[in-house]
Amino acid sequence: MSRRKRVLLTVASVLVVVIAGTLVYLTGPSPMDFAGGRRVALADYTAGDPTGVPAALAQETLIKKGEYLARAADCVECHTAKGGEEFAGGAPFALPFGTLYSTNITPDKRTGIGTYTDAEFIRAVRRGVRQDGARLYPAMSFASYRYMSDADVLAIKAYLFSLAPVDAPLLPATFGFPFNQRWAIAGWTMLFAPDERFEPNVDRSKEWNRGAYLAEALAHCGECHTPRNLAFALDNRKKFGGANTAGWRAYNISADQTTGIGAWADNDVIAYLRTGHASGHGSAGGPMAEAIDAGLRHLTQDDTQALLTYLRTVPATVEPDSAPIVTAAAPSLHKEGVNADERGKQIYAGACASCHDWSGESPLSPRATLTGARAVNDSQGANVAQMIIHGGHRTTPDGILEMPAFGHAYSDAEIAAVTNFVTGRFGGTAARLNDEDIARLRRESSAPP
Secondary structure, three states: OOHHHHHHHHHHHHHHHHHHHHHHHHHOOOOOHHHOOOEOOHHHOOOOOOOOOOHHHOOOOHHHHHHHHHHHOOHHHHOEOOOOOOOOEOOEEEEOOEEEEOOOOOOOOOOOOOOOOHHHHHHHHHHOEOOOOOEOOOOOOHHHHOOOOHHHHHHHHHHHHOOOOOOOOOOOOOOOOOOOOHHHHHHHHHHHOOOOOOOOEOOOOHHHHHHHHHHHHHOOOHHHHOOEOOOOOEOHHHOOOOEEEOOEEEOOOOOOOOOOOOOOOHHHHHHHHHHOEEOOOEEOOHHHHHHHHHOHHHOOHHHHHHHHHHHOOOOOOOOOOOOOOOOOOOOOOOOOOOOOOHHHHHHHHHHOHHHHOOOOOOOOOHHHOOOOOOHHHOOOOHHHHHHHHHOEEEEEOOEEEEEOOOOOOOOHHHHHHHHHHHHHHHOOOOOOOOHHHHHHHHHHOOOOO
């Protein structure tokens, strides 16, 4: 063999090793590998089926079962546009390379899923393939839904088919080449979402396995709370360690004591999952509030407890540059405490102080208290800024909670200033946002200018 051929063969071998190593690294562990133990096929698990609906709903109709599972899977949140018909699609997903719109999953036969067979519906939900054979983008959580059982997918189909059909054509994605080549997603799916089902862990309790099925298959917690790698696949080496999603920060829900939920009492976690508020930790906003209102709060107490049991076993992932949460109230007088951003202070005085007080402890509702909230202790400031832009309207056990939207009232520079002030006064480290950061957050969350 000539020297030239040997060199080419060596280079080719190195490239193959590098590419193979990169793919192995990117694929990483599966979502439940952290737990160790022995997993078996669902049919071989004898401790009780962890899939389906809880025992309290075992005698309900298929449609009622499907409704419960659809809520747990949070279908309505992604498939409903703001102000639109539920499940009729059209919700925008702003991505770096364009905007994608969710599909109509009402039983309309022209624009919805009304002509889908059982097999076609299962293929769409679990494999991300539409009736016409086109691939769905991973914004559809088929990488998590692949763990669902046939029975659960078809129960959801029965529920969706019981709804009134809505004529709502699919809005085209704005992706340019090469991101508009849907066929290429087949390779991504093969690498990062192989065709597999939920396998119970025989070395864990029945409750743990139920929680795992809820978290990984139905509620797909990792799709928002686990960071993604360069291939846009979940990086389960940092499982539930927090990620930026649609312009919001989905916070660390691992066992980390500082930025995760490791220091939360069980009752606080359960309260947050069921009501969107935990005293001393803050209230949910944005996509998390929607996920709670549309889905998690409808879980039975047993299912909420199972979800907690599973979450408690997820290893701690430490976020870089994390700092202890400030739990002490700020001074009650505006002249005291951190007032680094004078412009932000002036806006806070006029628009915020009457509800949140200068101390951060709201005189109106515990849900409006800023003291101890994760959002104000996040130096990125994204969620504080998004709440100022979008506001929030929630019906809670205490009544209606209204946070006005200031996205039209204030400029990007003004929103940046008040965000920096709020995080500096009530949190550990002030954010350092500017008008360009706020403009980006608006785009990512599809907020109005």
